[in-house]
Amino acid sequence: MRYDLIVVGGGIAGAALAQTLATAGAKVLVLERETTFRDRVRGEQLHCWGAAEARLLGLHELLRTEVGYEVRLWSSRVAGIPAAAPRDLVETSSHRLPVLNFHHPEMQTVMLHAAEAAGAEVLRGPVVLGVTPGERPTVRARVPGGEEQDYEARLIVGADGRNSACRGWAGFEVRRDPERMIVAGALIHGFGAPADRISSIMDPAGGCLSFNAPLSDGRFRSYFAWFDAGNGDGRRRTAGPRSLEAFAESSIAAGAPSDWFASAELIGPLASFEGTDNWVPHPYRNGVALIGDAAASNDPSFGAGLSLALGDVRSLRDQLLANGDWEAAGHEYAAEHDRRYEAVHRITDWIRTLFLDPRPEAAAIRTRALPRIAADPSRRVDYVGLGPLAPSDDAARRRFFGED
Ligand SMILES: Cc1cc2nc3c(=O)[nH]c(=O)nc-3n(C[C@H](O)[C@H](O)[C@H](O)COP(=O)(O)OP(=O)(O)OC[C@H]3O[C@@H](n4cnc5c(N)ncnc54)[C@H](O)[C@@H]3O)c2cc1C
Missing domain, CATH: 3.30.70.2450 (Alpha-Beta Plaits)
Structure with a gap:
């Protein structure tokens, strides 16, 4: 059978993409190896900007009512900076949204049901064994019972998480930060x-x-x-x-x-x-797109992964729906993805350096920067409220590190 889209993996990224494209009328197949989701100790907090992405996808209300726990206060204490009152995220974030928390396996279950309800075909239990890129890309999977089966689509989407095998099968280059x-x-x-x-x-x-x-x-x-x-x-x-x-x-x-x-x-x-970042530059090639952690897995210390995943879904959906040429749409998506992820990567690197790196070079930066941040908290980068939309150019970096 031929599909418009085959999604490998039914995590937040794969399920959300299947739900939103099936809603728009696409013929979508999701292949998810787990028959029951267990606690893998994964992300459970959607930042304000991620909640805004969920809203753009029409999924915020579902998550909020079915599995969500909204939290509008953010208390941040840093040794060396006098404690401030907790931040009210609704009052102070540009999206006027609280963070949205949920238990990850419960969220995955609700999201995959939503994809199915929207008309996607969701197969639980098949293990994807390989992807062959090309003009008519295919997926090979071992289905329950042991048989191997091939599926063909216009586009294959690798949404198979931080240890993604799709990346290798489709010939993507993976980059990795040093251990931190x-x-x-x-x-x-x-x-x-x-x-x-x-x-x-x-x-x-x-x-x-x-x-x-x-x-x-x-x-x-x-x-x-x-x-x-x-x-x-x-x-x-x-x-x-x-x-x-x-x-x-x-x-x-x-x-x-x-x-x-x-x-x-x-x-x-x-x-x-x-907590190391690993990522694929330009996560589209030859009929295969990567989304979520498969495209870029940000250091989980900063809790941006779910929000990045939903940003990928929104961006790929918009490109596929706007452009009949899916090869061009894939490249547009990949370019947008890189801009979004690179901004989050830059910002979380700065935050790690200033607040979590105990080495002498970082301590020297703190000596200069922390008193200035204490005197003027607007020097902090609003990665919870704005994420990739927070200024992250050189002027923002200099202001954050107190070099201005
Ligand atoms: C310790 C930790 C804490 C985190 N905390 C946060 C947080 O607070 N906030 C936040 O935003 N992010 C957080 N993250 C990141 C977040 O969990 C991920 O960014 C997010 O889960 C990525 O979703 P995904 O759909 O891309 O991948 P996944 O959730 O990993 O989903 C991939 C799916 O693909 C399936 N799959 C894989 N291979 C195959 C195959 N061969 N065949 C069929 N199916 C397959 C898997 O079973 C899985 O269901 C954290 C991560 C970690 C590790």
Whole structure:
């Protein structure tokens, strides 16, 4: 059978694209290997600009009502800067939207159902084994039962996540930053942090961060992230915490109040991940487009991945619907993707340097920049509110680092 579009992977990126293009009348097939979504310790917070992208896709209300937990206050504490009152995101962000939190497996389930309800064919269980690019690109998958099957489409979309195999099959070049952060995440019940706000606590000299996001049903996603540039031999110095006690100890050392953990109970896996960015420049070639983490996976310490994924979906949808020539539409999408991702990459690099890099060069920048930011908080870059639309040219960099 021939489709307009075959989407490899039914995460937020693949499911959202399938939903929005099926709604517009395209014949879409989604191939998702998991039959039930489990907690992979993945993104659970959509920044204000990502919520705005969801709104442009017509998916915000669905996410909000089915799985969402909206949070309008953002409390950010940085050792070395006097604490300020929490930011009211609705009052102070240009989109006038709070952040939208959800449990990731619940979100994936709702999004794939929405794609199916819009008319996409969604197959759960097939494992994609290969993609052959070209004028009539094809996908080979092993379907439940063990048989292998080929599917053909006008366009194949790789939405298979941060370890994407589609990238290799389609011949894309993958770039990677040097090792920097490691991020450990836990799903917790009985956590003592305030449930009406995001609580972000950074210790630049210690090179670590405690980040805490309330979810529905009294749950919290808590992260502890730390700077670890490795030994230069490709191996990390430190393994992540293996127990809630070790996770709590690290988070408390980063500045989280110890009483937050007094009645905390782990209700999901505790896992650690590399925080390195990896990305594909120009993620379209020869009948294959990449979206979401497959196109670019930003350091999860900054929680921009879901928002970037929805930005990719909105941009690819708009290009495909506006242009009958899908080869040209693919290249336009890829160029837009690069502009969006490069801005987020630049901004998150600056934030890591200023707030999380314990090395002497970064400490010297802090000595100059932090007193200026404390005196004038508008020097901070609004990556939660504006994301890639926040100014990120050289003048913005100089202002952020106090070089002006
Ligand atoms: C620890 C951590 C914390 C994070 N925190 C945040 C946060 O707070 N906010 C935020 O915005 N982002 C966060 N992120 C990033 C966010 O999780 C990702 O950007 C987002 O999930 C990417 O979605 P995706 O659809 O591109 O990929 P995925 O969610 O990985 O989906 C890919 C899908 O493809 C399927 N698949 C893969 N290979 C195959 C195959 N061969 N055949 C069939 N199916 C296949 C997988 O089963 C999966 O369902 C975090 C990431 C990590 C690791």
